[in-house]
Amino acid sequence: xxxQTREQMxxxxxxxxxxxxxxxxxxxxxxxxxxLENEALRKSFRxxxxxxxxxxxxxxxxxNALQSLRDRGEAIRQYSLSKLPQLLETLExxxxxxxxxxxxxxxxxxxxEIIHGILADNNARTVVKGKSMVTEEIELNHYLEEKGIxxxxxxxxxxxxxxxxxxxxxxxxxxxxxxxAQIARLMHGRAQSSSGEPVPYTxxxxxxxxxxxxxxxxxxxxxxxxxxxVNMAVANTGTLxxxxxxxxxxxxTTVPDLHIAVTGIEKVVEDFSxxxxxxxxxxxxxxxxxxxxxxxxxxxxxxxxxxDGPQQVHLVLVDNGRSKIFSHPTLKPTLQCIRxxxxxxxxxxxxxxxxxxxxxxxxxxxxxVVTPQIGGLEKHGDMVSACSLNxxxxxxxxxxxxxxxxxxxxxxEANRIPTRDDSAVSGQGVKRSASExxxxxxxxxxxxxxxxxxxxxxxxTRSRPLFRTALVTRxxxxxxxxxxxxxxxxxxxxxxxxxxGVASELKSHNETGAQR
Amino acid sequence: MNSxxxxxxxxxxxxxxxxxxxxxxxxDWPLPERSEWLALFRQNLxxxxxxxxxxxxxxxxxxxxxxxxxxxxxxxxxGNHAEGRLLVDSVSAMLDAACITGEQSKETLFHQIDAGxxxxxxxxxxxxxxxxxxxxxxxxTLSLVPPLNIVLLxxxxxxxxxxxxxxxxxxxxxxxTNVLLISGPSKTADIQQTLAYGAHxxxxxxVILVMDI
Ligand code: SF4
Numbered sequence: 064x065x066x067q068t069r070e071q072m073x074x075x076x077x078x079x080x081x082x083x084x085x086x087x088x089x090x091x092x093x094x095x096x097x098x099l100e101n102e103a104l105r106k107s108f109r110x111x112x113x114x115x116x117x118x119x120x121x122x123x124x125x126x127n128a129l130q131s132l133r134d135r136g137e138a139i140r141q142y143s144l145s146k147l148p149q150l151l152e153t154l155e156x157x158x159x160x161x162x163x164x165x166x167x168x169x170x171x172x173x174x175x176e177i178i179h180g181i182l183a184d185n186n187a188r189t190v191v192k193g194k195s196m197v198t199e200e201i202e203l204n205h206y207l208e209e210k211g212i213x214x215x216x217x218x219x220x221x222x223x224x225x226x227x228x229x230x231x232x233x234x235x236x237x238x239x240x241x242x243x244a245q246i247a248r249l250m251h252g253r254a255q256s257s258s259g260e261p262v263p264y265t266x267x268x269x270x271x272x273x274x275x276x277x278x279x280x281x282x283x284x285x286x287x288x289x290x291x292x293v294n295m296a297v298a299n300t301g302t303l304x305x306x307x308x309x310x311x312x313x314x315x316t317t318v319p320d321l322h323i324a325v326t327g328i329e330k331v332v333e334d335f336s337x338x339x340x341x342x343x344x345x346x347x348x349x350x351x352x353x354x355x356x357x358x359x360x361x362x363x364x365x366x367x368x369x370x371d372g373p374q375q376v377h378l379v380l381v382d383n384g385r386s387k388i389f390s391h392p393t394l395k396p397t398l399q400c401i402r403x404x405x406x407x408x409x410x411x412x413x414x415x416x417x418x419x420x421x422x423x424x425x426x427x428x429x430x431x432v433v434t435p436q437i438g439g440l441e442k443h444g445d446m447v448s449a450c451s452l453n454x455x456x457x458x459x460x461x462x463x464x465x466x467x468x469x470x471x472x473x474x475x476e477a478n479r480i481p482t483r484d485d486s487a488v489s490g491q492g493v494k495r496s497a498s499e500x501x502x503x504x505x506x507x508x509x510x511x512x513x514x515x516x517x518x519x520x521x522x523x524t525r526s527r528p529l530f531r532t533a534l535v536t537r538x539x540x541x542x543x544x545x546x547x548x549x550x551x552x553x554x555x556x557x558x559x560x561x562x563x564g565v566a567s568e569l570k571s572h573n574e575t576g577a578q579r
Numbered sequence: 580m581n582s583x584x585x586x587x588x589x590x591x592x593x594x595x596x597x598x599x600x601x602x603x604x605x606x607d608w609p610l611p612e613r614s615e616w617l618a619l620f621r622q623n624l625x626x627x628x629x630x631x632x633x634x635x636x637x638x639x640x641x642x643x644x645x646x647x648x649x650x651x652x653x654x655x656x657x658g659n660h661a662e663g664r665l666l667v668d669s670v671s672a673m674l675d676a677a678c679i680t681g682e683q684s685k686e687t688l689f690h691q692i693d694a695g696x697x698x699x700x701x702x703x704x705x706x707x708x709x710x711x712x713x714x715x716x717x718x719x720t721l722s723l724v725p726p727l728n729i730v731l732l733x734x735x736x737x738x739x740x741x742x743x744x745x746x747x748x749x750x751x752x753x754x755x756t757n758v759l760l761i762s763g764p765s766k767t768a769d770i771q772q773t774l775a776y777g778a779h780x781x782x783x784x785x786v787i788l789v790m791d792i
């Protein structure tokens with residue numbers, strides 16, 4: 064039992080919500096530092112990352128099978144993207160023939176307007192939402208609330224996050240940053256039954272879920288409309304596929320009279336024969352499940368004679384920067400993503416700073432790649448630096464997106480002299496600084512001229528005492544604040560090799576006639 | 580030009596040459612042996628917290644009746660199919676059982692039905708999944724809203740996995756309104772990775788496996 068009263072919990076929740084908005088309004092580096100200093104948060108993320116990595120490993124015990132499945136997954140996604148415009152047209156044609164209405168939105172605002180328009184046409188005032196990262200991306204809840212439409216998240220994690228007044232910190236497990244005690248406080252402090260009763264305080268997970276279930280089932284029963292995401296859209300049959308465990312996705316797409324599905328334009332595949340392998344890769348990579356509890360394939364609204372299901376189904380295809388990503392010669396593989404979240408589970412940076420520090424809908428490696436391309440490097444250029452290029456994300460990605468290479472490319476975009484190409488990432492060159500450019504120019508020069516390189520190395524090895532001076536310590540402080548100061552060796556590697564009589568060294572020394 | 584045309588035009592202007600058929604990329608994901616299918620199917624379902632009851636073509640209604648009694652079900656609804664009618668006939672003496680032929684009010688659906696009975700058209704061994712093709716005689720909500728879902732599957736309808744089902748052309752064509760793969764009761768791990776069953780859908784899933792082979 065908790066020693067706090069409900070009022071005290073509510074005060075604490077208000078404080079936490081305030082802290083959250085405060086954190087979100089700060090600069091990336093400040094957010095990251097705040098996250099690092101929060102013990103409970105670090106514990107939540109460490110625990111969740113370890114748990115998810117182990118679960119994934121346990122369902123991919125045969126590495127050959129895994130690698131070959133990844134080859135297939137990559138081939139399917141690349142094939143689908145290579146035919147993207149045709150597939151979208153086929154999808155539209157078949158969905159329309161099946162009775163599903165298709166809408167196209169170029170921007171986030173246009174998507175929100177379209178969705179609001181459909182709701183308004185049908186006089187829908189209450190909406191339940193299944194889990195959908197695209198609707199987070201376009202900030203739909205906010206938009207609809209301003210229009211006076213209640214939009215309730217029904218995925219357990221999303222529901223909790225919404226109740227707390229926060230945003231998801233992980234694309235698969237939105238409330239991963241909270242521990243059970245925090246959720247117990249949140250449910251008791253803020254959740255209400257339809258009659259306005261608070262739910263009893265409990266830290267028992269089954270009871271907590273049971274309480275949320277009761278509240279949400281009532282909402283499903285009464286809601287005018289359901290809004291969901293889409294995991295894959297099959298062009299040849301005009302089918303929307305949804306992957307989930309809880310059943311809220313099925314509730315959202317089955318119980319209300321109106322269903323609006325929202326998806327990014329990249330989620331289309333050509334044929335049903337491309338679905339099974341992607342599904343296997345998705346659930347195993349995401350949560351280490353052989354399959355999710357439900358795989359829900361929707362191809363039409365309710366037909367004559369059928370006893371349930373929505374009367375209307377709409378699909379909103381959202382571009383919001385994707386067609387631009389599509390045109391970038393190097394960054395295009397970004398669109399292969401099936402949103403499994405494995406890259407964040409395996410990222411050592413994400414495990415330490417958590418999802419909110421990124422300040423974006425999509426955190427972790429895929430977030431670092433997608434967000435600056437959608438929202439611009441001006442705003443999101445800093446997160447690209449939060450990567451040690453260790454490569455773990457690229458190894459984990461089920462569709463072999465070369466994430467580290469894409470992050471490097473974005474760093475290059477951020478630091479290069481702006482081109483005027485159409486495909487240039489917005490905010491190209493914002494991180495360019497004359498001094499950094501000069502340092503790199505010097506670095507390149509030193510590495511292309513043997514005598515300069517040897518001179519530089521000789522100087523460095525002979526300047527060890529300098530590294531102990533206050534001036535150098537201050538210069539190196541971004542690195543040395545939390546690390547010991549690195550000291551150069553007393554001799555260069557070349558000198559050591561020569562002293563050991565390494566043949567090639569003696570030879571190259573004589574050939575280049577180096578000074579030392 | 581409208582948004583649709585602008586999006587498509589941008590995509591077309593930077594489309595690459597089409598890639599080769601991705602199904603030509605070799606994939607050595609192992610298919611389970613036929614001899615292991617049943618055991619694997621059962622294991623997967625029980626790992627996911629579902630009950631599997633083996634029976635034969637004659638005794639299954641009896642076995643379902645005992646499940647219903649044991650779980651204290653007083654209202655059962657089924658789709659209007661041969662199996663449903665058979666079951667309703669054999670249990671209607673002991674509880675309120677019926678095949679649904681008209682639309683149910685949401686109030687009835689959410690508050691008055693204890694158990695829904697559905698029939699699967701196929702089973703997937705690798706993942707322990709039930710394939711349910713919904714339609715006029717197999718309502719979507721019966722496997723979703725009532726707290727207990729009972730699904731009948733004939734062992735002869737088992738295949739290795741989803742890929743095989745699709746490759747053998749056993750997905751319905753044209754696709755009906757809604758097809759489902761169900762692999763356990765509804766669940767969530769959204770609170771500190773602790774599994775809880777009965778998130779929004781059924782708390783319990785009972786699979787009636789008719790051993791017709
Ligand atoms: S980039 Fe790869 S690993 Fe990351 S979410 Fe997308 S598919 Fe998964």
